[in-house]
Amino acid sequence: MHLLLPTTATLPLFDVAASRRIEARALTHSPDLMARAGLAVAKLSLALRRGDGPVWIACGPGNNGGDGRVAAQRLTEAGVPVHVGHNAPRRPSLVIDALLGLGLNRTPSTEMQLIFAAMAACGAPVLSVDLPSGLLADTGLPAGGHAVRADHTLALLTLKPGLLTGEGRAHCGHLWFDDLGIAPDEAPSAELLGTTRRPARGATSHKGSHGQVLVVGGAPGMQGAARLAARAALACGAGRVYLDLLNLPADQAADPGRPELMRGTLAALPRAVGVLGCGGGAAVAAALPDLLRQLSRAVIDADALNAIATDAGLQQALRARPDSATVLTPHPLEAARLLGCETASLQADRLAAARELARRFACTVVLKGAGSVIASPSERTAVCGSGGPALATAGSGDVLAGWLGGLWAQQPGASAHAIACAGVDAHGRAGEVDGVLRAGDLIERLAAAR
Ligand SMILES: NC(=O)C1=CN([C@@H]2O[C@H](COP(=O)(O)OP(=O)(O)OC[C@H]3O[C@@H](n4cnc5c(N)ncnc54)[C@H](O)[C@@H]3O)[C@@H](O)[C@H]2O)[C@@H](O)CC1
Numbered sequence: 389m390h391l392l393l394p395t396t397a398t399l400p401l402f403d404v405a406a407s408r409r410i411e412a413r414a415l416t417h418s419p420d421l422m423a424r425a426g427l428a429v430a431k432l433s434l435a436l437r438r439g440d441g442p443v444w445i446a447c448g449p450g451n452n453g454g455d456g457r458v459a460a461q462r463l464t465e466a467g468v469p470v471h472v473g474h475n476a477p478r479r480p481s482l483v484i485d486a487l488l489g490l491g492l493n494r495t496p497s498t499e500m501q502l503i504f505a506a507m508a509a510c511g512a513p514v515l516s517v518d519l520p521s522g523l524l525a526d527t528g529l530p531a532g533g534h535a536v537r538a539d540h541t542l543a544l545l546t547l548k549p550g551l552l553t554g555e556g557r558a559h560c561g562h563l564w565f566d567d568l569g570i571a572p573d574e575a576p577s578a579e580l581l582g583t584t585r586r587p588a589r590g591a592t593s594h595k596g597s598h599g600q601v602l603v604v605g606g607a608p609g610m611q612g613a614a615r616l617a618a619r620a621a622l623a624c625g626a627g628r629v630y631l632d633l634l635n636l637p638a639d640q641a642a643d644p645g646r647p648e649l650m651r652g653t654l655a656a657l658p659r660a661v662g663v664l665g666c667g668g669g670a671a672v673a674a675a676l677p678d679l680l681r682q683l684s685r686a687v688i689d690a691d692a693l694n695a696i697a698t699d700a701g702l703q704q705a706l707r708a709r710p711d712s713a714t715v716l717t718p719h720p721l722e723a724a725r726l727l728g729c730e731t732a733s734l735q736a737d738r739l740a741a742a743r744e745l746a747r748r749f750a751c752t753v754v755l756k757g758a759g760s761v762i763a764s765p766s767e768r769t770a771v772c773g774s775g776g777p778a779l780a781t782a783g784s785g786d787v788l789a790g791w792l793g794g795l796w797a798q799q800p801g802a803s804a805h806a807i808a809c810a811g812v813d814a815h816g817r818a819g820e821v822d823g824v825l826r827a828g829d830l831i832e833r834l835a836a837a838r
Contacts, residue, residue, distance in 0.1 A: 426458020456486025528554025553759025599797025624794025665692025783827025
C-alpha cells in the first residue's frame with residue numbers, strides 16, 4: 389500500500405468492466421482478496437485515526453461493505469474500538485466509508501445521502517474504501533450529484549480513471565493504492581501519466597539546434613495571452629521564439645518585457661511549430677487556413693478552437709493534416725463547442741469526450757480541467773494526476789500551449805501524443821502550490837523543474 393500521488397511512473401488504469409474481469413480471474417487463484425482488502429483498510433485506518441474514539445465503519449450491502457466488515461474484525465483484534473452501523477457514534481476517531489464501491493449502479497437514495505451527510509458532519513477524517521461512495525469509477529462523476537467527500541481513499545486491486553478526473557480528485561482526498569498482490573493480466577483501459585524528463589541539450593548545440601516556435605494570436609487588447617505562450621516556449625528551451633501579433637504594426641516590439649522574443653510571420657517561418665489562438669480574438673480565424681495547411685506541427689488553443697468549432701471548412705482543414713501533427717488544447721467549454729454539446733454532458737464522461745474529439749478531428753486532444761485527459765486516435769488515453777486549483781488562473785492555458793510548442797520544437801521527431809503527455813504533466817507539477825499562482829510565476833516554476 390502506498391500514497392499514489394505524486395507518481396513519477398506511468399501507471400495502468402482500469403475501468404469497471406476491466407476491474408471486474410481482473411477480479412474474477414484473480415479470485416480463482418487468490419480467493420482471499422477480501423481478507424487482503426480488509427487488512428489493508430485496517431492498517432491504513434490505524435495510521436489515519438485521530439484520537440482514541442471508536443472507528444465508525446459504515447458498511448453497504450455488497451463486497452465494499454464486506455471489506456469494511458473485515459477491517460472491523462482486524463481493528464477489533466488490534467484493540468481498537470469500532471462501531472459498525474449507519475449512525476455516527478460519539479466522537480469517532482475515523483470514519484470508514486464502505487457503503488458503495490465498484491457496484492454503484494444508481495443515484496444514492498435519500499437514506500444513503502443522509503449517511504454521507506453524517507460522515508461529513510461528525511468531525512472525524514473519512515477514509516473511503518476503493519472509491520468514495522457514490523462516485524462513478526469510470527468517469528469521476530458523483531451519481532445524481534451525490535458522493536462522499538473523503539479525506540483519504542484507498543483504491544483496491546486496480547486504479548480506476550474516475551479517481552483521477554472529473555470530480556474524482558475533489559472527492560478522493562489523499563489517494564492510496566493497494567494492488568492486493570495481484571498483477572493485472574490485461575491491457576489497461578487508460579493510463580495515469582508519469583514524468584518525462586526534458587530534452588537533453590548537447591554540449592555542442594546552439595540555438596539553431598533547438599527549433600523554432602511561432603505564436604500566432606494576441607489581437608488588439610489580448611497580447612498578454614500570446615506573450616505568455618511565447619515566454620513559456622522560450623523558457624522551455626526553444627531556440628528561437630517569434631510572435632505574430634494579429635493586427636499589431638510590425639515595427640512594434642514582440643514583448644517589451646522579454647527582448648529575446650521576436651516578431652515573425654508564417655511566410656518567413658514555415659518550419660516553426662505553430663502555437664495558434666492564444667488571445668487570437670476573431671482575427672485568428674482568417675489566418676487559420678494557411679496555418680493549418682502549411683505548419684507541419686501545431687498546438688491549437690483558445691480562439692483558434694472557437695473559430696474551428698463554427699467553421700466546417702476549418703474542421704475539414706484540420707482533419708486533412710497529417711497524423712500526429714496537431715495538438716488541440718481545449719478547456720471543457722471549448723471542447724463542448726467543438727463537439728456541439730453542453731459542457732455538463734461533456735464533463736459527465738471526460739475520457740469519452742476527449743476520445744471522440746481525437747477521433748472526429750484526427751488529432752491529439754488535451755481536455756483540460758482537473759485530471760486533464762490526453763487522447764489520440766491510436767494511443768492509449770492518458771489522465772494527468774498532477775496539478776491543482778492554483779492552475780485555475782488567467783493565462784495558465786496559454787502557458788501550457790506555449791510549453792507544448794517549446795517541447796515540440798526541440799523534439800521534432802516526437803509524436804503529438806508524447807509531447808502532450810510530457811507537457812501536461814510538467815505543467816501540472818509546476819502548478820502544485822498552495823494558494824494563488826500567477827501565469828508568469830508558473831513559467832518560472834516550469835523552467836526551474838527538471
Ligand atoms: N470480490 C472481492 O473479493 C473483492 C471486492 N472488492 C470490493 O468489492 C467492491 C465491489 O463489490 P460489489 O460488486 O459487491 O459492489 P458494491 O459493494 O460497490 O455495491 C453493490 C451493492 O450495492 C447496491 N447499490 C448499488 N448502487 C446503490 C445505491 N446507489 N444505493 C444503494 N445501494 C446501491 C447494489 O444493489 C449491490 O447490492 C469493490 O469496490 C471493493 O471495495 C475489492 O476489495 C477486491 C476484492
